[in-house]
Amino acid sequence: MSHHDWPDRWKDLYTYLERPGPFENDGFEPGDAVKDFLHSCKILVIGAGGLGCELLKDLALSGFRDIHVIDMDTIDVSNLNRQFLFRHKDVGKPKAIVAAEFVMNRVPGVTVTPYFGKIQDKDEEYYKQFSIIICGLDSVEARRWANATIVGMFDEGDPETLKPIIDGGTEGFKGQSRVILPRISACYECSLDMQTKPTTFPMCTIANTPRLPEHCIEWASSVAWPKAFPDKKIDGDDPDHIKWLLNTALDRGREFNITGITYTLTQGVVKNIIPAIASTNAIVAASCANEAFKIATNCTTYMCNYMMYVGDDSVYTYTFELQRKDECPVCGSAQIKLRIDPEKTLSELLDMLLDTQEVQLKAPSLRTAAKSLFMQAPPMLLEMTRPNLDRKIRDLVAPGEEITITDANIPISLQLTLEFI
């Protein structure tokens, strides 16, 4: 018993850890060893927002004592309705630091080590120290980066390098949580095609035939703003920016007889705001922490391996096993095949790749073993390879020749082979 403990502090957890049970996982040994392992297990929480606040609380009360948290954000007023470790006085301070202090004050004997910065600042050496990593993120990009990095660290000869990833996400009354065992179960990249694409409006609608208030707001932000302020980016948190966009959108609405343009809608469209409430974050985060507790102790079997939660119409969960993808660029063979007319240009091939839902590239670079076809960086290589964009595929690669695709935003590389039609 640590000097921070008091009688019966862990009574509920220990009841489970001292008794065998019908649903225990293989390898579960009731007794003190499993308690010690739980208390010393090093766990990382990525994100100290809506899910992160809940996760830190849940893990601290689940017996984890060595918790680390990364977040690059500072606290905003709109976080206060659900990120319950923050108060008005904390607005503007780093989330990771405020959250860590709060939890350490409330739960004695727990060390929460914050890092105020980007996940990309840290390397394998850093991520290697953790037994379990939980992602409570709101961005697909950050999740892909974390997933690829942690799955990529796994070396089959060294079981220590297998880091279970637990991932949670919410939107309004809906959410999901999942367990990823690198190269054993589906990883985040395997299921990219399940992501719903964000709503986008065709440019011709925005420019010529607006019909909805959203079309007017899009026009204000993507056409009128760059014209009026060529050197200034829109800051969705700056009320002056939003007011300018609102007024511009209102003018356009008047011109086209379109009503329903409001401040709230303008901010929602510009910032792509996803509604978020405390209760859904609580459910999803606790389900992630529940899996972490089970993984750290083996006291029962784990979720296998994806839970969808839908709370807007009754309460509905669907828990199922997501399958790994053989061709996954992160945990699989990373081989994709495309059929293409060799008369098409490299630029058209790039468009095809950008449209492929399974890989979702942002800024792909392409090279063969012999030469660079198109490189986004450094600038010199970009200049050198740009003319290739207009050349025909036939003139650049042979059928079946391997092309390596990399993307500056995501630490993946995949092999593409083209079949000519």
Place this chain on the structure above:
Amino acid sequence: MEPQPLKYDRQLRLWHAHGQQRRHLARICLVNAAAVGAEAVKNLASALSPSSPPPFTVVDDALVSGAHAGRNFFLDRSSIGKPRAEALAALLAELNDEVSGSAVVRSPADIIASSPDFFRQFSLVIATELPENDLRALARICWDADVALVVARAYGFTGYARIVRREHTIIEAHRGPISDFRFDCPFPALASHVASIDHTALDSMASSHLPFVVILIKALAQWRASHNGALPANRNEQAEFKQLVSSFKHPQSVDDENIVEAVANAYRAYTPTKIPADVAAILADPAADSLSPETPDFWLLVAALKRFVAHEGNGLLPVAGSLPDMKSDTDSFVKLQQIYRAKAREDTALVRAHLDHILVAVGRSTDSISDELVDRFCKNSSALAVIRYRSLEDEYTANRGAQYAGDDHSNFYWMLRAADRFRTLHGRLPGTDAALLVEDADKVAAVVADLRSENGLPSTVVPDSHITELVRAGGCELHNIAAIMGGIVSQEVIKLLTHQYVPANHTVVFNGVPSSSSVYQF
């Protein structure tokens, strides 16, 4: 056009200002400060508003134990030995600078037995850790006083939530966009607008921007003219109709997005417009017939709606007045939108007039129901919902569990019922003494058999593994399961308070081993 309060921005996008307003008026009572209840109130408190009396009250006479402080984030080491109600209310109130809670340090069993009126002051009661008999008594009090009750529980890896409310009415179910086009029965303004468009005279550019709504109304009118007024009835006719729709494509047009949309929506054109069965049942409900000054607004609105349907509506609901985005030039779309909106306004005004008559007849002032509410009601009239929950007493005396024979999660419901009964019989929960695990398992099996036979259900369906797991849990409350159930409970409470979205009917069982849940009507 002011920004909405930033603090609540992310939730106002879900239930809007009028939903938040209803929450602000709510008063919640937490009976027993178990972690599951604390978590539920925590999720609600961080978004409550200042009000007097305070928005939440904790009733509990227990003193904080070491185990309580170990599993509940809103109790800490310094609260050990102090009244749990006070310690919890103090730490929960810290969540929101503007909100305070109150504590009543008194035994819930005592209040239930001797001051049942105490619970009338609340809009909703969340009950945790109550023994079977006290829970049943509390449920009867709430039922009689028409106070919503949510029973919450976290037990080992199992969670349970039960909603009890006589009647819950929903205007905004938010089940997705409402589409109300009236293809088969265009109202006069719509019909004449569509008739005024000569699509054969349009150039290819204008033709490719003709809204699919116009195309379908025209195509259906053409079809009916050549089919004695009948709609496309069978597969062949429907396929033929789609071909007719496709023929609206201009020969020189390269852009056929509007035609694609028209074909995709063709089924809506040959599905007759009618009142959905659920709403027809609400219109036929006796609650809309016997009106008095006490009749809830919802049923007065239904009564007005019913008169509209019988008279001006010709058997149909008011036009919803909203159009989804579609391929179109701005003018055609806006014109169409204005026509639908104008009709929706007309219909709403007629419902309003019926409502005013009704209000006067029952002796209420006509401004006691706002135009804004009537608007929302009419707009959502095709998605109205009413849930009448089963009373806990009915569940406990005439259980409908037979329909769930063989269902795995429902076994955990019986486990939790058995744990309660076990406590009544033996003065402790099963598995609390590590030396008696085998004996307790046998006793639990006997209790399950009793409980089921009391309700006329076959006895031996619960597998031994579930009984062993219940005994293993030893009555413990794991924080994570408490947090999951607290989250589910607060989500359901939000739905109950805002009358938006659809709450579960009536029991949610969560199993934290596979991490899945089911909803039952025992």
